[in-house]
Amino acid sequence: MASGRGLSGMGIHRKRGGGSRLPIVLVIFFSVLAPLIFFVGRGLYTSASIDQNDIPSGSSKQNVHWRERLALRYIKSLLSKDVIDVIAASTVDLGPLSLDSLRKSNMSASWKFVGAETSVENNATSEPNQKAVRIEKEAPKGKGDNILADGHSQLVDTPAKQFRRQLRERRREKRAADLVQQDDEAIVKLENAAIERSKSVDSAVLGKYSIWRKENENDNSDSTVRLMRDQMIMARVYLSIAKMKNKPDLQQELQSRLKESQRALGDTAADADLHHSVPEKIKLMGQVLSKAREQLYDCKLVTGKLRAMLQTADEQVRSLKKQSTFLSQLAAKTIPNGIHCMSMRLTIEYYLLPPEKRKFPGSENLENPNLYHYALFSDNVLAASVVVNSTIMNAKDSSKHVFHLVTDKLNFGAMNMWFLLNPPGKAAIHVENVDEFKWLNSSYCPVLRQLESASMKEYYFKADHPTTLSSGASNLKYRNPKYLSMLNHLRFYLPQVYPKLNKILFLDDDIVVQKDLTRLWSVDLQGKVNGAVETCGESFHRFDKYLNFTNPHIARSFDPNACGWAYGMNMFDLKEWKKKDITGIYHKWQNMNEDRTLWKLGTLPPGLITFYNLTHPLEKSWHVLGLGYNPSVDRSEIENAAVVHYNGNMKPWLELAMTKYRSYWTKYIKYDHPYLRNCNLNE
Numbered sequence: 001m002a003s004g005r006g007l008s009g010m011g012i013h014r015k016r017g018g019g020s021r022l023p024i025v026l027v028i029f030f031s032v033l034a035p036l037i038f039f040v041g042r043g044l045y046t047s048a049s050i051d052q053n054d055i056p057s058g059s060s061k062q063n064v065h066w067r068e069r070l071a072l073r074y075i076k077s078l079l080s081k082d083v084i085d086v087i088a089a090s091t092v093d094l095g096p097l098s099l100d101s102l103r104k105s106n107m108s109a110s111w112k113f114v115g116a117e118t119s120v121e122n123n124a125t126s127e128p129n130q131k132a133v134r135i136e137k138e139a140p141k142g143k144g145d146n147i148l149a150d151g152h153s154q155l156v157d158t159p160a161k162q163f164r165r166q167l168r169e170r171r172r173e174k175r176a177a178d179l180v181q182q183d184d185e186a187i188v189k190l191e192n193a194a195i196e197r198s199k200s201v202d203s204a205v206l207g208k209y210s211i212w213r214k215e216n217e218n219d220n221s222d223s224t225v226r227l228m229r230d231q232m233i234m235a236r237v238y239l240s241i242a243k244m245k246n247k248p249d250l251q252q253e254l255q256s257r258l259k260e261s262q263r264a265l266g267d268t269a270a271d272a273d274l275h276h277s278v279p280e281k282i283k284l285m286g287q288v289l290s291k292a293r294e295q296l297y298d299c300k301l302v303t304g305k306l307r308a309m310l311q312t313a314d315e316q317v318r319s320l321k322k323q324s325t326f327l328s329q330l331a332a333k334t335i336p337n338g339i340h341c342m343s344m345r346l347t348i349e350y351y352l353l354p355p356e357k358r359k360f361p362g363s364e365n366l367e368n369p370n371l372y373h374y375a376l377f378s379d380n381v382l383a384a385s386v387v388v389n390s391t392i393m394n395a396k397d398s399s400k401h402v403f404h405l406v407t408d409k410l411n412f413g414a415m416n417m418w419f420l421l422n423p424p425g426k427a428a429i430h431v432e433n434v435d436e437f438k439w440l441n442s443s444y445c446p447v448l449r450q451l452e453s454a455s456m457k458e459y460y461f462k463a464d465h466p467t468t469l470s471s472g473a474s475n476l477k478y479r480n481p482k483y484l485s486m487l488n489h490l491r492f493y494l495p496q497v498y499p500k501l502n503k504i505l506f507l508d509d510d511i512v513v514q515k516d517l518t519r520l521w522s523v524d525l526q527g528k529v530n531g532a533v534e535t536c537g538e539s540f541h542r543f544d545k546y547l548n549f550t551n552p553h554i555a556r557s558f559d560p561n562a563c564g565w566a567y568g569m570n571m572f573d574l575k576e577w578k579k580k581d582i583t584g585i586y587h588k589w590q591n592m593n594e595d596r597t598l599w600k601l602g603t604l605p606p607g608l609i610t611f612y613n614l615t616h617p618l619e620k621s622w623h624v625l626g627l628g629y630n631p632s633v634d635r636s637e638i639e640n641a642a643v644v645h646y647n648g649n650m651k652p653w654l655e656l657a658m659t660k661y662r663s664y665w666t667k668y669i670k671y672d673h674p675y676l677r678n679c680n681l682n683e
Contacts, residue, residue: 223271224271224274224278224279224282225265225268225269225270225271225274227282228261228264228265228278228281228282228285229265231261231282231285231286231289232258232261232262232265233306233309234289235254235257235258235261235285235288235289235292236258236309237302237305237306237309238250238254238289238292238293238296239251239254239255239258240305241292241296241298241301241302241305242254242292242296245296247295247296250291250292250295250296253288253291254288254292257281257284257285257288258285260281260284260285261281261282261285264277264278264281265278328649328656331649331654331655331656332649332650332651332654332656334654335380336653336654336655336681337679337680338676338679338680338681339380339381339382339653339679339681341678341679341680342381342382342414342675342676342679342681343381343410343411343414344414345675345678345679346381346413346414346415346417346418346675347411347413347414347417348413349417350413350414350416350417350420351413353417353420357420358416358420360419360420360423360428360429360430360431361423361428362402362426362427362428362429363428363430365402365428366402366404366428366430367498367500367501368402369500369501369502369503371400371401371402371428372400372401372402372505372517372518372521373402373404373498373501373503373504373505374391374401374402374403374404374504374505374506374507375404375406375491375494375497375498375504375505375506375507376388376403376404376405376406376507376509377405377406377407377434377487377488377490377491377509378405378406378407378415378487378509379407379408379410379411379485379487380411380509380653381411381414381415381418382653382669382681383509383510383651383653384405384407384415384418384509385418385419385422385668385669386512386665386668386669387507387509387511387512387513388403388419388424388427388429389424389668389669390512390513390514390668391403391424391507391513391517392424392425392427393668394513394514394515394516394517395427395516395517395518396516396518398424398425398426398427399425399426399427400518401424401427401428402427402428402429402430403424403427403428403429403430404430404432404497404498404504405419405429405430405431405432406431406432406433406434406487406490406497407431407432407433407434407487408433408434408435408485408487409433409434409435409436412431412433415431416431418675419431422673434486434487434490437497439496440486440490440493440496445486445489445493446587446590446591446594447486447489447590448486450590450594453594455595488603489603491506491567491603491607492582492583492586492603492606492607492610493583494506494572494574494577495574495577495578495583496583498574501574502573502574502575503521503571503572503573503574504571504572504574505517505520505521505569505570505571505572506567506569506570506571506572507568507569507643508567508568508569508645508647510568510628510645510646510647510651510652511568511569511643511644511645511646512643512644512646512664512665512668513642513643514641514642514643514644514664515641515642515643517642517643520571520618520622521571523571523616523618525571525573525576525616526616527576528573528576528614528615528616529572529573529576529577529580529582529611529614529615530565530570530571530572530573530611530614530615530616531570531571531572531573531615531616531618532565532566532567532569532570532571532615532616532617532618532623533565533566533569533617533618533619533620533622533623533625534563534564534565534566534617534620535563535564535565535566535625536563536564541563541564542560542561542562542563542564543558543559543560543561543562543564543608544560544561545564546564546599546604546605546608547560547598547599547605547608547609548597548598548599551597551598553592553598554598557612558609558612562608562612563617564604564608565608565611565615565617566623566625566645566647567603567604567607568623568625568643568645568647569622569623569642569643569645571618576614580614582610582611582614585609585610586606586609586610589606589609589610590606593606621637621640621641621642622641622642622643623641623642623643623645624637624638624641624643624644624645625645625647626645626647626648627644627645627646627647627648627650627652627658627661627664628645628646628647628648628649628650628651628652628657628658629647629648629649629650630648631658631660633661638661638664644661644664646661646665652664652665652666653665
């Protein structure tokens with residue numbers, strides 16, 4: 001038993017000893033062979049990575065370590081002696097090998113660098129851990145190439161190859177310079193185009209808006225809409241060419257797809273508003289356009305068609321601008337139905353009154369020179385009421401103010417009835433009919449005489465005269481009825497209308513008074529006749545804007561750079577007026593302008609001439625203009641102004657008025673008044 005146990009114990013010991021011998025063998029194997037494999041592999045890696053390891057020169061070969069000799073053996077089998085010499089020299093002179101050192105060496109042009117950019121300048125600061133650069137040998141070309149015994153091409157850099165390489169380098173440099181120049185030119189063109197687009201925005205158009213508002217963004221901002229419009233343009237081009245080249249099938253197909261795209265797009269400006277079937281229509285249109293391109297494309301012909309389409313679009317834009325001008329001028333000449341209704345109702349009520357009730361109180365103040373007198377000439381009852389109400393509401397003492405209103409016979413009853421029903425506080429008011437001024441006749445007044453002439457009648461009233469949209473829109477504003485009305489020219493006859501007064505403040509009916517105006521009567525006009533706010537800037541609203549300086553009479557009498565001024569709020573010294581015979585000066589120039597060669601119709605040009613060197617400039621805060629055409633008037637200027645003026649076509653009582661300025665006018669109107677309510681005049 002004991003011997004059995006001993007044998008069995010020995011068997012167990014043997015098994016354990018045999019089991020532990022294998023790990024020991026493995027440890028010894030890896031301890032000896034792993035360093036050998038590592039050093040051999042390092043030598044191979046050194047031969048393959050010549051751009052990261054130094055290679056010793058030939059003069060010190062006897063001292064080279066065995067691992068480096070092994071690496072050199074592998075390199076010699078891959079590279080020729082010339083290349084190895086270049087690498088060695090670069091290593092000795094410059095330290096670690098780099099791609100630049102290879103490029104700067106005198107190597108053959110038959111070597112090319114793969115994995116690096118061709119431009120040295122673009123890679124001058126390349127990182128050392130960039131991808132490895134492989135040097136490949138181009139296949140030898142030509143009969144003159146020498147083949148060495150080891151199968152490698154001799155590196156011969158002939159003058160011809162050097163010349164070709166230099167030519168290639170020059171071409172590359174020239175192409176790079178051309179690309180840079182093209183980029184600069186493209187940027188300049190884009191900037192110039194943007195500048196031109198900004199200039200094309202007319203600051204005086206109806207409904208002026210900010211281009212940064214969302215609703216005024218570019219219609220082509222969405223890519224799908226833009227793509228569809230581009231497809232439709234090219235479809236029209238190919239459709240025209242298909243007709244020309246007699247391709248009826250293709251023509252019909254293009255026409256069908258074009259109609260489908262037009263129906264799908266409509267007036268849509270955003271991708272979100274497009275129908276879900278649009279992508280399919282775009283795909284079908286693209287297929288037809290590809291087909292048309294294969295059959296019809298001709299660069300010169302397509303360019304000609306696109307140019308023709310551009311010219312047609314240009315003509316359409318000009319036509320629409322002319323139409324817009326015509327319609328805005330037409331709207332400016334009209335009286336809204338509500339104001340016309342109000343005038344008719346008031347007229348009826350006035351003539352139903354007994355004569356003794358048609359008189360205004362305070363008639364004894366009408367010729368008192370110590371009071372503040374205003375002249376207002378208008379045929380618009382509502383506008384006149386705003387002028388009077390705003391003046392009285394901002395006056396410190398309304399009892400010292402006197403309003404002299406002149407209107408035509410059509411609105412005479414309405415104007416009287418309105419102010420009888422709505423007296424202006426304690427101020428005196430007097431309404432007159434211009435048609436009852438017997439002294440204002442054609443023998444005395446040149447304008448009336450000219451209106452009776454055959455040439456003027458032909459200019460205004462002949463049926464076949466070009467006053468239609470197609471031919472006369474550009475001058476339509478000069479055919480506005482206000483230029484024919486004597487109410488407009490009555491401002492040149494103030495001493496005749498009010499012979500007992502010394503000073504009078506003239507107000508247009510499209511103004512709003514915001515402050516007390518009594519200080520104007522104490523302004524020293526320094527011997528001048530007219531006190532007005534000047535309107536000229538650096539280059540606009542000067543005399544050459546209103547007068548024809550090609551005419552010798554104008555050229556020798558006036559300075560083209562003289563500053564213009566504004567009608568609308570003018571303080572006139574009637575004593576000086578009479579001394580200087582202002583009305584006589586006006587008559588003289590009005591007679592000279594019978595053929596309308598000195599200025600076009602209106603009262604500002606003859607006013608500039610008549611009061612030339614006789615106008616005293618007032619502070620600009622007295623009178624702020626532009627609320628009827630300029631959307632950029634500074635709000636602080638409006639708030640601080642004594643008078644704001646809606647000069648221009650966008651009068652505050654019209655629907656085309658600018659909303660941002662309308663509240664300054666409407667706050668002086670009581671829209672709950674029975675006459676306004678019955679005529680549907682709403683704020």
